[in-house]
Amino acid sequence: MTKAWARHCGCSILPPELLRRIALRGNARQRETALATLATDHTLRLARATYQLLASPQRGLLGVPVAAKRRTVYDAQGHETLPGKVVRTEGARATRDVAVNEAYDGLGATFDFFADAYDRNSIDDEGLPLDATVHYASRYDNAFWNGRQMVFGDGDGDLFNRFTISLDVIAHELAHGVTGDEARLVYLGQAGALNESISDVFGSLVKQYARRQTAAAADWLIGEGLFTARVHGVALRSMKAPGTAFDDPLLGRDPQPSTMAGYVRTSTDNGGVHINSGIPNHAFYLAAIALGGNAWQKAGRIWYETLRDRRLKPTATFRQFARQTVQNAAQLFGATERQAVASAWNEVGIKT
Amino acid sequence: MRIDFRVEGGLAVFPGLAQPLTIDCDALPRPESERLRALVERADFFALPARPRAPRLPDARAYTIAIDDGPQCRTVTVREPIADPALRELVAELRERAASARRAR
Numbered sequence: 496m497t498k499a500w501a502r503h504c505g506c507s508i509l510p511p512e513l514l515r516r517i518a519l520r521g522n523a524r525q526r527e528t529a530l531a532t533l534a535t536d537h538t539l540r541l542a543r544a545t546y547q548l549l550a551s552p553q554r555g556l557l558g559v560p561v562a563a564k565r566r567t568v569y570d571a572q573g574h575e576t577l578p579g580k581v582v583r584t585e586g587a588r589a590t591r592d593v594a595v596n597e598a599y600d601g602l603g604a605t606f607d608f609f610a611d612a613y614d615r616n617s618i619d620d621e622g623l624p625l626d627a628t629v630h631y632a633s634r635y636d637n638a639f640w641n642g643r644q645m646v647f648g649d650g651d652g653d654l655f656n657r658f659t660i661s662l663d664v665i666a667h668e669l670a671h672g673v674t675g676d677e678a679r680l681v682y683l684g685q686a687g688a689l690n691e692s693i694s695d696v697f698g699s700l701v702k703q704y705a706r707r708q709t710a711a712a713a714d715w716l717i718g719e720g721l722f723t724a725r726v727h728g729v730a731l732r733s734m735k736a737p738g739t740a741f742d743d744p745l746l747g748r749d750p751q752p753s754t755m756a757g758y759v760r761t762s763t764d765n766g767g768v769h770i771n772s773g774i775p776n777h778a779f780y781l782a783a784i785a786l787g788g789n790a791w792q793k794a795g796r797i798w799y800e801t802l803r804d805r806r807l808k809p810t811a812t813f814r815q816f817a818r819q820t821v822q823n824a825a826q827l828f829g830a831t832e833r834q835a836v837a838s839a840w841n842e843v844g845i846k847t
Numbered sequence: 848m849r850i851d852f853r854v855e856g857g858l859a860v861f862p863g864l865a866q867p868l869t870i871d872c873d874a875l876p877r878p879e880s881e882r883l884r885a886l887v888e889r890a891d892f893f894a895l896p897a898r899p900r901a902p903r904l905p906d907a908r909a910y911t912i913a914i915d916d917g918p919q920c921r922t923v924t925v926r927e928p929i930a931d932p933a934l935r936e937l938v939a940e941l942r943e944r945a946a947s948a949r950r951a952r
Contacts, residue, residue, distance in 0.1 A: 747863030
């Protein structure tokens with residue numbers, strides 16, 4: 496409740512208790528608005544609430560910036576017990592362990608991206624501490640989000656390098672946390688493929704933002720650097736050209752379609768969530784290129800607002816999601832942007 | 848005893864890795880076969896539920912293990928992270944064997 500209200504606290508007909516909660520838990524701008532509202536209203540009740548806030552010991556209300564990172568990196572030391580041993584906390588110096596530092600920096604880059612680009616305070620928009628575990632299991636070639644934290648394996652060293660090597664993979668995992676907090680898209684079928692695609696979208700945007708790259712300059716690859724030199728492939732996926740990221744005697748060929756004509760019906764991979772995500776991935780790429788400039792500013796914003804849109808159901812289909820992005824493009828920007836987003840979906844075979 | 852091991856899910860789909868691993872324990876050197884039998888026994892494999900009650904976590908894997916041991920025969924799917932340490936050990940062993948088989952190919 497607080498969160499939904501806090502987002503719209505610019506209009507001040509909110510009761511003081513709510514304003515107080517916004518001031519305590521909102522982001523910098525929301526807090527400022529809430530405090531200003533509390534302070535300028537001259538009813539006795541509001542004045543009292545204001546003084547309580549100013550005196551609140553809880554979060555050093557007026558001094559501390561709200562969007563503060565709280566990162567912890569753990570080491571599972573080759574075991575599968577989570578979270579493992581604490582090896583680096585917020586503000587601590589770099590360690591000698593490259594995976595630890597990559598995880599720490601990746602968490603930071605992702606946090607900064609969401610804070611700067613969308614004014615989002617961490618995964619839950621309420622400053623959730625960010626936790627990651629590295630060296631999970633033995634020669635483990637995967638990374639996942641367990642609902643609370645990120646988990647990274649070292650790779651088998653044969654086909655895969657350590658999974659912290661790609662910033663977009665770290666951001667991909669964190670974005671699963673954002674989706675879990677907002678749209679809660681079920682991890683199955685089309686909704687699951689949307690869930691995956693959103694993680695690739697923001698994974699790629701975090702990397703683009705960190706490199707200050709425009710849509711046209713970006714590589715649109717997910718997981719570049721993950722493969723060892725012996726693998727014939729550049730990355731796990733390509734948003735620009737789904738289906739072309741790898742073609743290797745051992746790994747096989749990148750199975751991602753770029754349009755609905757290639758949609759794969761399967762019972763494996765939770766109904767092909769990492770396969771059919773190629774379709775919305777490519778739609779995002781096309782929209783971002785058409786809208787030009789930095790992808791996070793227009794295309795990313797439209798996708799982000801759609802992810803937070805109450806009308807988006809956890810069981811959303813590609814088409815439902817697509818329609819929502821088209822509406823949000825019109826609402827946020829205008830007719831030109833609306834047309835660009837609709838064309839992008841149309842090009843991948845989804846009529847909006 | 849025959850073990851079929853299949854890995855599904857994960858951060859990306861690799862069609863080449865979808866091939867299940869089959870282990871014929873009777874064809875293995877004795878210490879290896881005994882080690883596998885001990886892991887299966889410790890995990891109390893034939894008493895495990897066939898399907899996990901665990902949620903589908905993003906990018907996490909599911910492992911399907913089918914074991915045929917004469918009168919006893921069972922197929923179990925588990926999702927990671929695996930809570931039971933004994934089962935975790937069995938899956939880790941099978942995962943390692945699958946990787947070795949892959950390297951040998």
